[in-house]
Amino acid sequence: MIALLKRDLRLALRAGGGFGLGLAFFLIVVVLVPFGVGPERAVLRPIAPGILWIGALLAALLSLDRIFALDHEDGSLALLATSPLPLEAAGLVKASAHWITTGLPLTIAAPFFGFLLLMQPEAYGYLLLSLLIGTPALSMIGTFGAALTVGLRRGGLLLSLLVLPLYVPTLIFGAEAVRRGAAGLDASGALILQGGITAGCFAILPFATAAVLRINLR
Amino acid sequence: MSMWEYANPRLFMSWTRPVLPWTFGLAGVCLVVGLVWGFFFTPDDFRQGSTVKIIYLHVPSALMAINAWIMMLVASLIWVVRRHHVSALAARAAAPVGVVMTLIALWTGAVWGQPMWGTWWAWDPRLTSFLILFLFYLGYIALWEAIEDPDTAADLTAILCIVGSIFAILSRYAVFFWNQGLHQGASLSLDAEKNVADVFYYPLLICIAGFVLLFLALVLMRTRTEIRARRIKALQARGQDA
Numbered sequence: 001m002i003a004l005l006k007r008d009l010r011l012a013l014r015a016g017g018g019f020g021l022g023l024a025f026f027l028i029v030v031v032l033v034p035f036g037v038g039p040e041r042a043v044l045r046p047i048a049p050g051i052l053w054i055g056a057l058l059a060a061l062l063s064l065d066r067i068f069a070l071d072h073e074d075g076s077l078a079l080l081a082t083s084p085l086p087l088e089a090a091g092l093v094k095a096s097a098h099w100i101t102t103g104l105p106l107t108i109a110a111p112f113f114g115f116l117l118l119m120q121p122e123a124y125g126y127l128l129l130s131l132l133i134g135t136p137a138l139s140m141i142g143t144f145g146a147a148l149t150v151g152l153r154r155g156g157l158l159l160s161l162l163v164l165p166l167y168v169p170t171l172i173f174g175a176e177a178v179r180r181g182a183a184g185l186d187a188s189g190a191l192i193l194q195g196g197i198t199a200g201c202f203a204i205l206p207f208a209t210a211a212v213l214r215i216n217l218r
Numbered sequence: 219m220s221m222w223e224y225a226n227p228r229l230f231m232s233w234t235r236p237v238l239p240w241t242f243g244l245a246g247v248c249l250v251v252g253l254v255w256g257f258f259f260t261p262d263d264f265r266q267g268s269t270v271k272i273i274y275l276h277v278p279s280a281l282m283a284i285n286a287w288i289m290m291l292v293a294s295l296i297w298v299v300r301r302h303h304v305s306a307l308a309a310r311a312a313a314p315v316g317v318v319m320t321l322i323a324l325w326t327g328a329v330w331g332q333p334m335w336g337t338w339w340a341w342d343p344r345l346t347s348f349l350i351l352f353l354f355y356l357g358y359i360a361l362w363e364a365i366e367d368p369d370t371a372a373d374l375t376a377i378l379c380i381v382g383s384i385f386a387i388l389s390r391y392a393v394f395f396w397n398q399g400l401h402q403g404a405s406l407s408l409d410a411e412k413n414v415a416d417v418f419y420y421p422l423l424i425c426i427a428g429f430v431l432l433f434l435a436l437v438l439m440r441t442r443t444e445i446r447a448r449r450i451k452a453l454q455a456r457g458q459d460a
Contacts, residue, residue: 027305069234136278144381148361148374148377148378149361149364151365151370152364152365155364158357158360158361159362161353161356161357161360162357162360164353165350165353165354165357165382165385165389166381166382167390168350168385168389168392168393169385169388169392171236172389172392172393172395172396173392173395176395176396190395193392193395197388204381204384205381206378208377208381211377212377215370215373215377216370216374217373218370
């Protein structure tokens with residue numbers, strides 16, 4: 001498992017843009033928002049938590065189709081399936097690698113993008129915490145979606161149609177936690193529910209991912 | 219002979235042929251009786267006026283939009299466990315009907331909401347979760363269309379349906395957490411002391427029966443079409459080999 005994780009991380013780094021591309025996309029989304037809605041503090045401040053969460057979600061979506069597609073093309077996915085490592089674990093590792101290359105950098109960078117959107121200072125901690133709890137779920141759901149569409153020639157568009165509705169609960173609780181934090185309310189309820197969703201995703205989705213991969217490799 | 223025998227494609231075709239016109243006929247009778255009774259022979263509500271009559275379309279279609287997804291879930295589970303081809307095809311056949319039911323429910327709700335709430339759309343939990351259900355339907359249909367091999371498509375959509383169901387339920391409760399509602403409580407339920415008043419109740423029940431029968435008839439018809447399409451494909455494949 002560790003070896004696979006290392007391999008995936010190395011590939012993401014050397015292929016170029018593994019870390020950078022998602023972040024740059026996130027930055028562009030955040031920069032475009034003030035052009036769209038106007039630069040006033042009164043407009044930007046209330047929508048900042050939601051924009052940051054949506055930006056993170058789209059940036060995570062951007063790199064999803066790379067999770068399995070390249071391995072499928074060069075045949076290493078079939079090797080993975082026949083290796084002693086169970087396919088469930090392989091799915092888990094793929095999701096972890098995706099999270100380390102996109103979710104983690106997004107989480108770390110999000111507060112800086114919060115400055116650009118003039119977010120309240122009180123909300124930064126909640127933003128970090130909610131992204132830290134929520135982005136692993138995004139990666140796991142995305143891995144499932146990527147496994148579903150791995151055999152398809154143009155799966156990218158379909159992938160977003162399949163995955164985005166599944167992101168709804170994570171997005172609601174994540175943005176809600178930040179919004180409550182910004183308003184000085186108790187955000188622990190939303191954070192706990194979000195944690196529950198993430199835990200549930202990790203409990204169920206590796207099996208679904210492995211089942212889907214087996215069907216696609218048949 | 220177990221009940222699974224009836225799911226054999228050949229037997230399915232032979233027993234649905236006589237049943238289908240009856241189902242359509244009964245659905246038509248129920249819909250005509252229920253809608254005419256509902257629209258012309260019930261009094262106007264004292265607060266909502268004549269707009270109350272939209273429930274004869276809105277409630278049954280909303281009910282069937284959810285039940286169609288549940289039926290697809292059951293059919294998917296049967297396909298995963300017992301690998302009955304008819305079951306997978308029935309799930310595929312139900313999805314577009316479910317989409318249309320969802321759209322009818324959303325549209326009639328908007329038409330009703332405009333005079334009553336003063337808005338076509340509100341980000342209310344029930345409305346929003348229906349919109350998300352609509353997106354789930356779209357994704358499910360798109361996945362069916364995207365995959366060439368029918369068995370692979372059936373497997374993948376079945377798993378998508380099962381996972382999607384979990385997330386649909388999650389989204390529903392998440393959405394309640396997110397926003398307090400504008401939508402009134404359920405009009406019908408088995409354990410509530412007070413349902414809608416009797417004058418509205420009986421035509422509504424007939425309309426619901428009509429929608430259930432219409433759904434059944436459409437799914438049976440579409441399943442038959444799917445089986446025929448599958449047979450044609452098999453014949454063509456055989457022709458190319460020869």
